[in-house]
Amino acid sequence: VKQGWDKVIIVGAGLLGGSLGLALKKHALASRIVGVGRRQSSLDTALEQGAIDEGSLDLAEACAEADLIVLCTPAAQVPGQLDTVREAMKPSAVTTDVASTKAAICNHARQTWPQPQRFIGSHPIAGSEKFGPEHAFAELYEDKAVIMETGDHLDPDAEAQVRGLWTALGSRLVDVDPETHDAVVARTSHIPHLLSSCLAELAAGAGDVKDLIGSGFRDVTRVAEGRPEIWRDICLTNDAAILDGLDDLATLIQEARHRIAQGDRDGLDEFFQSAWDARRKVVD
Amino acid sequence: VKQGWDKVIIVGAGLLGGSLGLALKKHALASRIVGVGRRQSSLDTALEQGAIDEGSLDLAEACAEADLIVLCTPAAQVPGQLDTVREAMKPSAVTTDVASTKAAICNHARQTWPQPQRFIGSHPIAGSEKFGPEHAFAELYEDKAVIMETGDHLDPDAEAQVRGLWTALGSRLVDVDPETHDAVVARTSHIPHLLSSCLAELAAGAGDVKDLIGSGFRDVTRVAEGRPEIWRDICLTNDAAILDGLDDLATLIQEARHRIAQGDRDGLDEFFQSAWDARRKVVD
Numbered sequence: 001v002k003q004g005w006d007k008v009i010i011v012g013a014g015l016l017g018g019s020l021g022l023a024l025k026k027h028a029l030a031s032r033i034v035g036v037g038r039r040q041s042s043l044d045t046a047l048e049q050g051a052i053d054e055g056s057l058d059l060a061e062a063c064a065e066a067d068l069i070v071l072c073t074p075a076a077q078v079p080g081q082l083d084t085v086r087e088a089m090k091p092s093a094v095t096t097d098v099a100s101t102k103a104a105i106c107n108h109a110r111q112t113w114p115q116p117q118r119f120i121g122s123h124p125i126a127g128s129e130k131f132g133p134e135h136a137f138a139e140l141y142e143d144k145a146v147i148m149e150t151g152d153h154l155d156p157d158a159e160a161q162v163r164g165l166w167t168a169l170g171s172r173l174v175d176v177d178p179e180t181h182d183a184v185v186a187r188t189s190h191i192p193h194l195l196s197s198c199l200a201e202l203a204a205g206a207g208d209v210k211d212l213i214g215s216g217f218r219d220v221t222r223v224a225e226g227r228p229e230i231w232r233d234i235c236l237t238n239d240a241a242i243l244d245g246l247d248d249l250a251t252l253i254q255e256a257r258h259r260i261a262q263g264d265r266d267g268l269d270e271f272f273q274s275a276w277d278a279r280r281k282v283v284d
Numbered sequence: 285v286k287q288g289w290d291k292v293i294i295v296g297a298g299l300l301g302g303s304l305g306l307a308l309k310k311h312a313l314a315s316r317i318v319g320v321g322r323r324q325s326s327l328d329t330a331l332e333q334g335a336i337d338e339g340s341l342d343l344a345e346a347c348a349e350a351d352l353i354v355l356c357t358p359a360a361q362v363p364g365q366l367d368t369v370r371e372a373m374k375p376s377a378v379t380t381d382v383a384s385t386k387a388a389i390c391n392h393a394r395q396t397w398p399q400p401q402r403f404i405g406s407h408p409i410a411g412s413e414k415f416g417p418e419h420a421f422a423e424l425y426e427d428k429a430v431i432m433e434t435g436d437h438l439d440p441d442a443e444a445q446v447r448g449l450w451t452a453l454g455s456r457l458v459d460v461d462p463e464t465h466d467a468v469v470a471r472t473s474h475i476p477h478l479l480s481s482c483l484a485e486l487a488a489g490a491g492d493v494k495d496l497i498g499s500g501f502r503d504v505t506r507v508a509e510g511r512p513e514i515w516r517d518i519c520l521t522n523d524a525a526i527l528d529g530l531d532d533l534a535t536l537i538q539e540a541r542h543r544i545a546q547g548d549r550d551g552l553d554e555f556f557q558s559a560w561d562a563r564r565k566v567v568d
Contacts, residue, residue: 076549125498145495174495187490188497192483192504197559198536199476202529204562206471211429211458213472213567214409216510219503220476224563226500228556235544235552245486246541252482257530260519265360268519272512275481278488279508283497 003168004029005067011036011059011081013046014227015128016098017072018136021051023169026138036062046133060088068161071097074233079108086113094158095119096165100185100230101238102178106149116155120162121178123147123185124171131227142170150175186241188282190234191249193223194242197231200224287452288313289351295320295343295365297330298511299412300382301356302420305335307453310422320346330417344372352445355381358517363392370397378442379403380449384469384514386462388521390433400439404446405462407431407469408455415511426454434459470525472566474518475533477507478526481515484508 008024010017013035024030035052036059037043043055056062063069063085071078071085078097082105085095095118099105106121113119126144128135146166150159163173176184200221203209235242259267292308294301297319308314319336320343321327327339340346347353347369355362355369362383369379379402383389390405397403410428412419430450434443447457460468484505487493519526543551 125496127498127500129500144498147496176496181496184490184493184496188487188493188501191486192501194540195479195483195537196500196504197556197563198533198540199479200559200563200566201536202475202533203472203566205532206468209468209472209566212409212431212460212465212468214411214428216411216413216480216507217472217476218567219506220480221563221567222503223500224559226556226560228553228560231556232549232552236547236549239544239547242544243541246537248489249482249486250537252485253479253530253534256478256482257527260523260526263520263523265516265520268516269512272481272510272515275484275508276510276512279481279484279505282484282487282493283502283505 003164004031006031007066007068008033009036009062009066009069010034010052011069011071012073013037013042013052013055013133014072015131015133015135016124016126016140017070018046018049018051018133019138019140020070020072020098021046022049022136022138023141025050027168029165029168030068034062034066042133046136049133049136051133051136059084063088063093064090066090066093068165069093069095071095071099073099074229075099075101075105075237076233078105082109082119083112086119093118094161096122096162098122098124099237100189100234102147102149102181104237106178110153115153116158117153118155118158120154120159121149122162122166123181124166127226129223129225131230141166144171145174146171147174147176147181149178151177182238183241183244186238186245190238190242191245193226193231194235194246195249196221196224287448288315290315291350292317293320293346293350293353294318294336295353295355296357297321297326297336297339297417298356299415299417299419300408300410300424301354302330302333302335302417303422303424304354304356304382305330306333306420306422307425309334311452313449313452314352318346318350326417330420333417333420335417335420343368347372347377348374350374350377352449353377353379355379355383357383358513359383359385359389359521360517362389366393366403367396370403377402378445380406380446382406382408383521384473384518385522386431386433386465390462394437399437400442401437402439402442404438404443405433406446406450407465408450411510413507413509415514425450428455429458430455431458431460431465433462435461466522467525467528470522470529474522474526475529477510477515478519478530479533480505480508
C-alpha cells in the first residue's frame with residue numbers, strides 16, 4: 001500500500017473534512033491539500049486552522065491534478081459531485097467519501113463509473129454534534145470504525161489506497177455491503193437522531209423547562225444539535241430503511257404504552273429489563 | 285433553619301440514598317445515620333462505603349427515634365412507606381423523599397397526614413444510569429436543582445428544615461406544584477427515558493451491530509441502563525402525563541415520517557433546524 005499522496009482534494013471543509021486535513025498533515029500523508037467548498041468563508045476558516053493548504057470553489061478544476069479525492073459533503077450532494085469528479089480526475093486518481101448513507105452513493109457510482117471502479121465508498125463512524133471547520137481536530141478518526149464498501153467491481157489498487165488511508169489515521173476497517181449498512185445505521189444512528197430531535201421539540205413545547213433538565217435529557221438530545229443539512233440529506237438518501245425502522249419503533253413504543261395504560265407492573269419490569277439487556281448487548 | 289440532625293433515617297440505600305448519607309457526613313449534618321432497606325446486602329455495601337452508620341430492615345422501628353427521614357425508594361413504594369412513617373415517627377420529626385414523580389406521593393400525604401404537614405415532597409434532578417450504593421458519591425446533589433413542594437398545608441418549620449437540607453448540600457431549590465412537575469418531567473425525563481429504552485431494543489434487533497455504534501447512539505441510549513424498578517415505578521405513578529406526552533411525541537414522529545416519505549427537502553431542513561433551536565432553548 002502506498003503511504004501518502006502528492007495532491008489530496010477534500011471536498012467540504014466542515015468537521016469531517018477539516019479533521020481529515022489535520023489528520024493527513026499530522027501523519028505526513030499529503031504533500032499538498034486543497035479544500036473545495038461552496039463558501040469562501042468555510043475555506044478561509046479551514047486555511048486558518050491549517051486543515052488545508054489552499055482553497056478552491058471549483059471542484060472540476062481542483063480534481064484535475066489530484067491523486068486522492070475525498071468527498072466530505074452531505075450525502076445528497078455526493079452523487080452529483082461523483083459525476084464531476086469522474087469526468088475531471090486523472091485515471092490514476094482514487095476517490096472516496098465519508099457520507100453516513102451508502103447505498104444511494106455506491107449504487108450511483110456503480111452505474112456511472114468505469115470498472116474496475118476507482119471510487120470506493122467509506123463511512124467513518126466519527127463525528128460530533130459540533131460542526132464546521134472550527135471544531136475540526138486531527139484525532140477525530142482515531143480508534144473509530146470505518147465501514148468499507150467491498151466487491152469485485154472495485155479496483156484493487158484503489159481499494160488498497162482507501163483502506164490504507166483509514167488505517168494510517170488509526171481507524172479500524174469493517175466491511176459491510178451498502179444495503180446492509182443502510183438498514184443497520186438507520187436503526188443505530190438515523191432513527192436515534194430523529195427521535196433525539198423529536199424529544200427536543202417535545203420538551204421545548206412543555207414551556208420554560210430549563211431548571212428541570214437533568215443529565216439524562218442532555219445526553220438523549222445532544223445529537224439534536226447536529227448540522228441540519230447533514231441529517232436532512234441522510235433522510236433523503238436512506239428513506240426506505242428509516243421508514244421501515246420507524247415502523248418497528250412504533251411497535252416498540254405501542255407495547256410500552258399499552259403496559260403503562262394497563263398499569264402492568266410485571267410488563268414494565270420486563271420492558272426496562274429487556275432494554276437494559278439490549279443496551280448492554282449493543283454497546284458493551 | 286436548624287443545620288443538622290441527631291438521627292437521620294435514609295430509606296433505600298441505593299445511589300440516591302447512599303449519596304445522601306455520604307453528603308450528610310461530608311457536611312457534618314447528621315450525628316447518626318441509619319439506613320433502612322429490604323436486603324441486608326445493600327445495607328452492608330452502604331455500611332462499607334461509610335454512607336450509613338447502621339443498617340435496619342425495620343422501617344417503623346428505625347423511625348421511632350428519628351429527627352429526619354428521607355425516603356429514597358422507587359416511587360410506587362413511597363406512599364405505603366409514608367403510612368408506616370406517619371404512624372411511627374415522633375411528632376417533631378420531618379420527612380421528605382426524592383422520588384421522580386410527585387403528584388401521587390404528595391396527594392397521598394395530603395390525604396393521610398395531619399396538617400400542618402411534616403412531610404415535604406422533594407425531587408432532586410440528580411442521578412445516573414449507574415445504580416446501587418457502590419456508585420454513591422458525596423457530591424451527587426451539588427449544583428443540582430431540587431424541585432420542592434410548597435403550599436399552606438405544609439408545616440413551616442418542616443419546610444424550612446427540608447429546604448435547608450438541600451441548600452446545605454449545594455443544591456438549588458425550584459418550587460413547582462406536584463401536578464405541573466409531573467406533566468413537565470414526563471416530557472423532559474420520563475418519555476426520553478422510555479424512548480432511549482425503545483431505541484436500545486430497536487438497535488439490538490438489527491443484529492450484531494457492536495462495530496457500527498457511534499457516540500451518538502451511546503449518548504441517546506445511556507439512560508436505558510438505568511435501574512428497571514425505578515423506571516417501572518415512574519411509569520406506574522405518572523401514567524396519565526406520560527401517555528399524554530406520548531401522544532404529542534407520536535404527532536412529532538408522524539410529521540417527520542411524512543416529510544421523509546415525501547422526500548420533502550425543505551420540510552426536513554425545517555424539522556432539523558427547529559429541533560436544533562428547541563434543544564438550544566431548553567438546554568443552553
